[in-house]
Structure formats: structure tokens, C-alpha cells
Amino acid sequence: MTNNTSSGSSSIKTYREAINEALRQEMRRDPTVIVMGEEVSGGAGCAGQDDAYGGVFGVTKGLMPEFGRERVIDTPISESAIIGAASGAANNGLRPVAELMFFDFIGVCFDQIFNQAAKFRYMFGGKARTPMVIRGTVGAGWRAGAQHSSMLHPVVTHTPGLKVVMPSNAYDAKGLMIQAIRDDDPVLFLEHKIMYDLKCEVPDDPYTIPFGEAAFPRQGNDVTIVAMSNMVTRAIEAADLLAKEGIHCDVIDPRTVSPLDEESILESVEVTGRLVVVDEAHERCSLAADISSIVAEKAFSSLRAPIRKVTAPHAPVPFSPVLEDAYVPSVDRIVSAVRDVLGG
């Protein structure tokens, strides 16, 4: 990996803490970085404590006391206005990090992302720069129902002009967030709400992880498994179970899906000849479908078995826990997909 990691100290941090630290360090380094969204601090106009929430998942906690309300801006519940303002501010000297409390709320402000921020640079002949990060929580598993649980990365990945980041662990989350803030394009930074308490060793100093470079949490020569976000955890679990039987999976976490590290995926499939893609999105037009098509087109001669996709079904996320558990791709389904491509 070409990670620009400093040689300083490190400690165990949660995914939540890692993102918070990235934001804090970048805000210290660069006065043009601002954070805005609904309750990114909380308590504005209230009789009680300031910084009452620090974001509904506590990711931005403590930023307002350090940087003030001028740079940590609680907004009205007005997603179009939030994203539009972030985008316009990005065109005018700031580096905003805007929060969509739940990424499902992109439905309210999609024009500001899809027709505005994403297209400026190309449409204006390369003159515009929109260094904006949109943070949003994605994914099922919280019993939060159909309008708070979607996995909408395919929608934004489809859109030229947007970069899409899906960190699967605290280390990546910090390095990718710092990269996202420093990047000159609009970046969608998708945080899976199930992962906020996941911990790992994270350097204390700032570091960046370049976009478009996959990580390889497990290596093996039998089957390639590509997974992103929360599905990486499940893919690793499946790979570890299979390793006990002597089946060795090459688990690839692209970390960013736009840009996508096609080369690493293709190189792996050239060795294994077998591909399972795990994606929490619905199958149609998903990253699973996208990656499958890339491999089918560019590594067809290496394939020794049909590609298998493990995805959510073509249905909204159900509320009932028994249904939601059946909805999200499970370790069992990944294991059986691997057995399938091995001809088991």
C-alpha cells in the first residue's frame, strides 16, 4: 500500500472516533474547512447544553466547542439548502463537509448533487472546483425502516463528477476522510451506521489514503471476494470460516467505488479464476453488477466459473427484524456463493 502514514503513535479507535479525529485535524490545519448539517453540534437555540448531539451518531461531537458555531454550523432541516450551500461555498473558497444525517435524505436534495455539484467542472469547461465532502449514514441493520436504511452508493457511483468513498474500518475511515477533505472534487463519504463502534489501531497523526486503491484484508488463490463497507466484515468472516476448510479467498475491499481499483480486482481474478461480489445494495445496477461486468469484459478468459453476486433483494429495507435480517447479505450466503463458484 502507498498510504502516506506518519511514523508517530497510534491507538485503538472506533470508526466514529477516527472520522471525528480526521475532521478535527483537518479543521485545525485548514481554516477553510467547515462542517454543516442538522445537529452536527445540536442545542442551537435551546436552553440546555450546546453540542448536545455532535451529529445524531456523535461523529462530530466536540468540534463545535473547539471551532465555534461559525465553522460547525447547525442548519435548519433543509437538505437542499444544506447541500446547495456546501456546494456553492466549495466554489467560493471553503472546503465544506456537509452531513446528510441519513443518506436516504439525498432524495430531498438530489438536484443539488446530481445536476449541480457533480456537473460544474465538466459543464463549465474545467473552470469550476467543488471541494466538498457529503457525509451520510448508509445501510440496514438498525431497524430504522425503509426511509432510513438504504444503501444508495450505486446512485451516486453512476454519476460522473462524484467520487464515492465507503470505508470499512476505522483506519481507512480516517485516512480516506482526510483525503476526501483535501480532494478538489465533490466526494460522497458513506458511513455504515452499523460500523460506528468497530475498533482498530489508528495512527494519531494525520494521514491520507489515496482514492482508487483497494485494500486486501485476506489473501488467497482460490476465490476472489470483492466487498465494500459493512460487507467487508462479513466477507472476512466468510473467508476465515472457509480457510479452516482449506479454501483460501482473496478478499478485496475497493475502499472507494468511484474511482474503482479495477486493476487489483482483475489481477486477483486472473489468479483465482473465480469471483464473488458482495454488495448490500439491490442487485440491479449495483456495484456487484458493475464489478461483475468489468470482470466479465476484461478477464473473461481467466474465469473458470460463472460470477456470483451476493446482494440485497430487489425490495426496500423492511422494518421487522426477522425480515431485515433476511434482507442483508449474510456470512452464510457468502460462504455458499464461494462454494458455488468452486463447483461445490
Added chain:
Amino acid sequence: MPYQTEFLLRVYRTMKTIRVFEERCIKEFEGGNIPGFVHASNGQEAVAVAACIDLTDRDIIGSTHRGHGHCIAKGCDVIGMMKEIMGKATGLCKGKGGSMHIADFDKGMIGANAIVGGGPPLCNGAALGAKTRGTRDIALSFSGDGSANQGTVLEALNFAVVLKLPHVFMFENNGYGEGTGADYALGCSSLAERNGAFGMPSEYVDGLDFFATYEACQRAIERARNGEGPSAIEAETVRFDGHFIGDPQLYRGENEIQNAKDTRDCIKIFRERVTGESWLKDEEMDRIDAEVSDLIDTAVEEGLAAPNPDPATDLMADVYCSY
């Protein structure tokens, strides 16, 4: 006496049902029997009941993420609601929706909504349906002081005026959009004035006063039924619980909630009024309290006993009408 006894008893029963339902949801959530995000509306009962008590099943309401009270006031079955909130197969939406997505079309309840500001445009559509078909039915949307700042709501207000739709916009101002003060997030000094600027009759009422709120709703509903177009009401009310159950509510002032429960409880205010005027007797309302308590006990018991959905058959059911 300006109100019939039967009406007052019905009002009291409905408000009390909402109160006990919400308090029980909090308890069952804390006990692990209710999953997910639940937003309780205890404290706001008078507005829900004042807005819905005289609506028919053909009149439509659109609700918010804090929708249990609206559902109950519109006549949704509380047992079916509790089953839904517990994610059970026999819930009002078969366990697919949950607390934030309860709907009962037979009762004219077209859905709670987890997208802030999602409801008012939909209610414009319901109102357009009534107007186009030439009925005297109306639509009534609930919004909070938070959703008052959503573009969808502002668009819907103007749209309703332009199309002269039979739509009553009810804004429940409980002082908080999630954990942000309404005084901060509403840039204007008066939401009622802002709504009026769209070109519709608009008024402010004390939403803790059932009677004042009811009378404002009657005026607005009557105008809508008579084809005179939309109206808006800002009802100031109070949220006894957090934005969601489990919200530590650090943003609230010291003793704020207890003070509100002591001095700004719409149900207490109602009881004081109706006994003070000798319209109802305490014993009549105490009897209702006992019946409501039994009903909610039954709802919880039946909710807990109800079957879960079956993933094999239910996960993929109802994505489309046909496909």
C-alpha cells in the same frame, strides 16, 4: 353547554389513549420489545385530536415521524399499531413499516413519514383527488416546526394556494426540530405569519388548549370543505419526550420537562376546563382512564404474542402490484 357530553368524552378518551400508548411505547422500547427508532408524541395530544376528531374516514391525513398520536386520533386500531411498531406480521403494515411508517388507508391515514417534509406535498395530491372528484372531502397534513423549513413544505404551501386545494396545513410547533430550537431554525418571528404570506388564511393557536385548537381547525376544515382553498394553523405545543426514545436531551433546560409536565400538560388543562365548567365529571374520565389502560395492556399483550413475518413469503411481497 357548547359541546355535547359524548363529544367531550370521545375527545378525552382519544387524548388519553395517545398519552398511555406513547408512555407504554417508551416502556416497551426500553424493555427491548420495540426495535428501531421511535418518536413519541406525548404532550402533543390536543393538537392531534383537535385536528382529526371531526374528520371522516374519507378525509385524508398525512403525518410525520412523530405520528402515533395522529394515527390514533384518525381512528387507527391501536392494537394493529402496536403490532406494527413491534414488527409483527399482523401489524397495520404487516411489520414492513414500523413506527415511522404506519398507514391505514381505510381510515384516511396515508402514512407517517420518516422524511421530514414528505407529507404536505402528498396531502396536496389527496386534496386534488377530492377536488377533482367533486367530493367535499379534505386533506390535512401535519408538519413540525422543523419541517416548516423544508423546501417541499414551502413548495406545497404555494402549490395549494395556486390550485385552491382543500388542504389544512397543521404545523405543530413543539419548540424543537430534533435537538435544535425552533427559535433558532425558524428565521422568521412568527411561523403563522410566514404561512399567511403564501396567500392563505393562517392563524396561531395555543396547542395545549384543545378547545382553541379545535375551533381553529373547524374554521380551516369548513373553508376547505366549501371549496375556499387551503389554510394554515400553527399550534404551539410541547414534546414531553426526546426527539427519539432514548434521546438524552442534553439540549433541554434544567427541569424543563418536569415543569412542562406540571404546567403545560394539555390533558390536565382539558380536565381542569371540563370539570371547572361542569361539562364532565372526574368519575367519567377516571372510568375512561381505566378502560384506556386495559386497552393498551391488551395491545402490548397481543403485540408480543403476534407472529413475526415469514421471510420466505413476506420479504419479497408487495414490492409491486404486479411485475
